[in-house]
Amino acid sequence: MKKIISVVFAWAVLVTPCAVFAQQQTTVNTQTTETTGTISEMSPDGIVIRSETSSSPTNYTYTKSTTYVDEAGAPVAMETVKSGQPVTVYYTTDGGRTTATRVIVRKTTTTTDGPSIEKKTTTTTTTENK
Numbered sequence: 394m395k396k397i398i399s400v401v402f403a404w405a406v407l408v409t410p411c412a413v414f415a416q417q418q419t420t421v422n423t424q425t426t427e428t429t430g431t432i433s434e435m436s437p438d439g440i441v442i443r444s445e446t447s448s449s450p451t452n453y454t455y456t457k458s459t460t461y462v463d464e465a466g467a468p469v470a471m472e473t474v475k476s477g478q479p480v481t482v483y484y485t486t487d488g489g490r491t492t493a494t495r496v497i498v499r500k501t502t503t504t505t506d507g508p509s510i511e512k513k514t515t516t517t518t519t520t521e522n523k
Contacts, residue, residue, distance in 0.1 A: 427483045432476050453493040461496045469498050
């Protein structure tokens with residue numbers, strides 16, 4: 394009986410490091426970009442944004458996980474978002490499909506200056522152990 398326990402223990406000592414070193418790491422690069430503009434169209438299929446940084450309107454699809462918030466970060470019902478509202482859209486691009494992940498609905502303001510358009514890009518790298 395002691396011999397069997399010794400053999401099992403020795404086997405466990407030899408196999409355990411192999412299992413630890415066999416783990417693979419997967420790196421996933423996600424690029425999130427933001428753009429600011431005005432909603433020119435809301436449809437069941439997506440949002441169309443007109444900005445000064447693009448010569449033509451940009452189409453964004455959205456999903457159930459797309460969040461809509463005001464400038465303070467409070468949730469906004471998607472049904473209340475309408476054409477003509479200024480927004481900042483955070484989006485990802487995957488295979489030519491541009492998907493809005495977060496839409497910040499800004500207050501409409503009246504100014505004598507032209508609209509301010511800013512585009513930022515953030516790259517996040519996530520490493521997962523399998």
